[in-house]
Amino acid sequence: MKRTYSQIDMDERRKIARWRMAGICVEVIAEKLGRHRSTIFRELRRNTFEDQQMPDLNGYYCVTANSMARERRAKLRKLARFSHLRQSVIDHILHGWSPQQIAGRMRLERHPISVSHETIYKFAYSADGHAIKLWRHLPEHRARRRPRHARRRHGRRFSPDVNILNRPDVVAGRKQFGHWECDLIQFRKKYGKANVTSLVERVSRFAVFLRNNDRQSRPVMDGLIRVLQSLPYLARRSITFDRGTEVTDWPYLQASIGTQTWFCDPQSPWQKGTVENTNRRARKWLSREVNPLSLSDRDLTEICDHLNATPRKCLGYKTPADVFRQKLPAQIRRTG
Numbered sequence: 001m002k003r004t005y006s007q008i009d010m011d012e013r014r015k016i017a018r019w020r021m022a023g024i025c026v027e028v029i030a031e032k033l034g035r036h037r038s039t040i041f042r043e044l045r046r047n048t049f050e051d052q053q054m055p056d057l058n059g060y061y062c063v064t065a066n067s068m069a070r071e072r073r074a075k076l077r078k079l080a081r082f083s084h085l086r087q088s089v090i091d092h093i094l095h096g097w098s099p100q101q102i103a104g105r106m107r108l109e110r111h112p113i114s115v116s117h118e119t120i121y122k123f124a125y126s127a128d129g130h131a132i133k134l135w136r137h138l139p140e141h142r143a144r145r146r147p148r149h150a151r152r153r154h155g156r157r158f159s160p161d162v163n164i165l166n167r168p169d170v171v172a173g174r175k176q177f178g179h180w181e182c183d184l185i186q187f188r189k190k191y192g193k194a195n196v197t198s199l200v201e202r203v204s205r206f207a208v209f210l211r212n213n214d215r216q217s218r219p220v221m222d223g224l225i226r227v228l229q230s231l232p233y234l235a236r237r238s239i240t241f242d243r244g245t246e247v248t249d250w251p252y253l254q255a256s257i258g259t260q261t262w263f264c265d266p267q268s269p270w271q272k273g274t275v276e277n278t279n280r281r282a283r284k285w286l287s288r289e290v291n292p293l294s295l296s297d298r299d300l301t302e303i304c305d306h307l308n309a310t311p312r313k314c315l316g317y318k319t320p321a322d323v324f325r326q327k328l329p330a331q332i333r334r335t336g
């Protein structure tokens with residue numbers, strides 16, 4: 001049967017209500033109406049009447065469902081109906097405001113007519129929005145919008161065996177030298193995807209910075225290999241990362257220099273607090289306004305020298321460089 005994808009009308013809602021009352025399943029209703037079953041599921045989810053105080057009245061009623069659908073569509077048409085509201089939204093987007101900021105400010109100022117951030121996004125990606133290229137001024141700068149709730153997940157690229165929960169206690173307790181933490185220092189989006197790798201040894205707090213032209217994983221891993229391979233193995237036992245796309249090539253790193261990798265839980269940067277704290281200190285020289293492409297290797301070395309030569313209370317007011325030098329010869333003797 002040929003399927004249609006126009007908006008569900010009142011006649012169809014009468015049939016849906018009658019068939020649901022008769023106990024007919026969604027798949028059969030969809031087949032009778034020539035609709036995809038997901039369309040019927042969505043209709044029932046969005047337009048079923050619910051009353052917490054009188055749950056016996058809960059159900060799908062055609063008139064109520066039609067009113068709920070019309071009210072929802074009316075909200076989406078506000079930017080088409082009110083030219084002053086549309087122009088205000090456009091002006092704010094062109095001035096760099098995000099849809100969340102625009103909608104939130106409207107609520108704060110109690111505008112008589114306001115819209116949600118989702119409505120603004122839909123307008124920006126509509127034919128009218130594309131005609132003036134509003135997407136160029138949105139936070140993500142995407143010409144096509146990624147579907148809602150479709151954030152890419154990379155959990156399957158990280159085996160449960162390398163979860164931080166399996167990291168030995170000697171690492172978590174800073175009882176053993178040679179365990180590092182790694183992160184990327186990010187900058188304003190107008191500078192592109194260039195960034196700086198931040199690598200910090202957990203016991204000494206010794207820091208190393210490397211510039212990357214983008215977030216591709218293999219070049220980031222090559223940079224780590226280049227820095228760490230000159231150290232004895234006991235000075236590069238492991239690295240703890242978060243789960244960003246830039247570290248999905250971790251098996252290549254592990255196979256190249258034998259350094260064990262550990263990964264924080266999703267959205268848990270606090271689990272690698274040493275490198276996070278170092279990044280905050282580095283912002284004195286590497287603010288988000290800095291163009292990372294203008295940074296030379298010498299610039300990054302000088303910043304590391306500042307950090308590594310600063311006494312730290314947690315080290316008994318020794319410097320990270322002091323502690324690193326004290327630990328490193330012992331490792332070299334053991335490997336000799």
